Amino acid sequence: MKKWIFAAALLPQLCLANASDAMTFYLDQQYQKAFTLFEQTAELGDGRSQFNLAVQYLRGQGVKADPIKAYGYFSVAMDNGFKMAEQARKSVVRRLDKSQLAQAKNLADELIARYGKLGTQSINYELSRTLTYNPTREKTANPATAYPDALRSDAVPGLASYIFDIDENGVPRDLILLNSYPAPEFGQSIAEKLRETRFVAADKKFHNAIIRGVFAGAQDSEMSQKLKARAERLLQQAKRDDVNAQAELAQVLKLLDEQPQYHAIDGGVKDIPVVAPQISFSSITQPEFTKQEKLETTYFTFSYLVNLNAEGKVVHWQPYEQVNIPRVLRKKSETLMQQWQLSAADGELKEQNWYRVQFFYNNQVPNSAYLNDQITAHVEIKPLSNKEEQQQWRYWQHKAAMGGHSDTLFQLGVNCNLRLLTLAAKQDHSRAQLQLGKCLMTKADGSAVYAEQAKHWLEKATAQGSLIAKRKLAGWYVRYSDNGSELEKAIELAEEVADENDHPLAYAYLAAAHAKLGNFEEAVDYQQQAVNEANEQAFELAPFQQSLAAYQQGNILF
Structure with a gap:
């Protein structure tokens, strides 16, 4: 068994500022530092x-x-x-x-x-205001995920996930790793799949698509046994409020769960005789919702524990994970559940069938940057099984987040929860800084505050070497700045990106910066390269060609 699997390939050990670090400062009698850190995590x-x-x-x-x-x-x-x-x-x-x-x-x-x-x-409130229903477009090319060759002989189980955008041609862009456990090869395998995956073309981009992969390995393999032993050790550390152990334990428990899609809940429901069958989504009446000025402009996500009878009618429900939810939304949801006549996707419903029902309502102002901003309401139903809370991966994930674990905050906030991303970004988490900058950029047009915040975090991620951040920051300079030194900085950053991966937008930003500096001959040359690379890399050509025509006529776009 390769020792590196449990050495360098686990959760990133970043410059953390969590509750465990605060306790270390306290025990070292560095009381002011401890107080500052305790304040941060107390607020979660x-x-x-x-x-x-x-x-x-x-x-x-x-x-x-x-x-x-x-x-x-x-x-x-x-x-x-x-x-x-x-x-x-x-x-x-x-x-x-x-x-x-x-x-x-x-x-x-x-x-x-x-x-x-x-x-x-609190963290519970933040999670109830995080976008959780974000369906991607249908796939037109969906290659198989390859099990990493380096791990095959040891039958190593694993999981990995990425967040990414989908362009107008259905091509995944700007892949950002969420996690890869217990080895980096699992993430590399998902990335290779994504590079060959294609989605249905549409007239605008799709932001924040997420792909998750679980690699089964073998239940009786040596590595699986090692994972179980590691879970026991981590559990003892997690009980002592070791935030890093809590974060890793969440990963291990999720990986060891034979049915990780089920929500194991000990929320006062004790009599779940068997795991209920999956519900047929064609039998679910979805909620209707019109955005309302009287409500807070945000997402609302909340759940119920629900029991169906053998005929598919709701006979009992109780609120679960509801934090400051408007009464009108609760009433709409409960009225809808009483109207359901549900059926099993496979098998039959029993006399008792326990589910977690999660409602999603979108009361955000429409954002044209998002393909899916028209989704206003949705409901999902997932079977329940009972487990002690300390055997539930979600329990430890939330504990780690409350304790300020930066990578956990990043993963929970990655779908543009600005507060969670900011908390992670302030701990020098480079991917959180990048994602926060991207999220703020979608709000930047018409808002000088968001634009400046986006610049700040893209600069932070750029300093840590992120090529995506360098390209985004170059784009920020050419869009929002007429300052000569910042335009020169845009040229420097875009050249670095172009040298590394010939990204067409890097050439486009080189062209735009030169045009704003009055160098239209260079702008035309670089924009022609942008057109060539866009064609080669399956980007939508029209915007690149339109920019080329503008520079040829001596016009500035930004």
């Missing part, structure tokens, strides 16, 4: 960080002593399930007079409303 709903903030306020470590704030943070830690906080809070009460205790209780209510289990700034 991490009970341990909230408890430790309370301790520092109580003891005056790295911050002025404040028993009222200590009471408040012990309270919110309790709300997030940190049991040690209950006894600690009792010790604080003895230090407060009647007036101070009233202030402390008011503060506790405020903190719980913001950072508690259902708080409006």
Whole structure:
């Protein structure tokens, strides 16, 4: 067995600033650094960080002593399930007079409303505002995924995923790795498949398509046994609030799950005799929704645990993972579920059939940059099985996110959740910086604030060597800047990209920068190269040809 499989090929060990690092600073008596990091993860709903903030306020470590704030943070830690906080809070009460205790209780209510289990700034709230229904176009070419030759003899199981865009010709572009576990070869295999995959052509780009692959390996292989043993070791570390262990454990448990598409939930539903059959989606009545000014302009994602009878009627439901959801949306969803007459895709429904039903509502302002912005509502149904929460990969994934693990925040926020991406990007996570820059660019037209933010994060990702970021940043300069030095920088960046991969947009940005500098002869030459490469690499030709004609006439496009 190759040792490197469990050495360099696991989750990226980046410049982290998570709850585990904060604890290290605290134990080293670097209290101010610890306090700053605990504040960041406390705002995501991490009970341990909230408890430790309370301790520092109580003891005056790295911050002025404040028993009222200590009471408040012990309270919110309790709300997030940190049991040690209950006894600690009792010790604080003895230090407060009647007036101070009233202030402390008011503060506790405020903190719980913001950072508690259902708080409006917790990780749970953020995940309920993340786009989860993002169907890609149909494939016209779908090559098989090759099992990596280097791992075949050891029957290594694995998983990998990418996020990417689809251009007007149906070609995947700008592949960004999400994860590849436990070896990089799995990600390389998915990337090779994507390069040969083609989607239905459309009149505009599709942003943020995601492909996920699971490589089965062999259940009784030596490597599978090693993964199970690793899961046991990681579980012990994860229980001690090791954020990096929590993140990796989520990956291992997902890989070891024989049915990872099922949502294993211990949400008060104890009597699930067998896993229910998949539901036929042709039998599901989808929700209708018209975007409403009275609602927050965002996505709403929330779930129910639902029991169907043998006839496919909903006989019981209970809310699950609902954080500050508008009443009108809950009512619409519950009314719709009562109308369902569902059927099994394969097999038959039993007397009890438990499912997780997830509703998605899109109340965003239409964004012409997205092919799928017309999708306003959708519902999915997935069978449930019961597992202890510490055996569920999603449980540990959420724990790692609350603890500030940058790669987990990136993966959960990759579909343009700006807050989660920003938290990861601030920890020098280069792919989060790139994706954040891309997401902000879709909002940049007409918004100087978003444009400047996009520039900032693309510069950060460029400094870490991302070719996509270099190309995007060159494009930013030619679109938004008339500054000579920035246009020269655009030329420098675009040349680097063109030298590396002959990307037609790199040549197009070279042409645009020279045109803005008044060098139309160079602009025509570079744009002709852009046209040639666009034709060679199956890009939509018309925009490149139109730019060439403009430069030939001495016109500037941007």
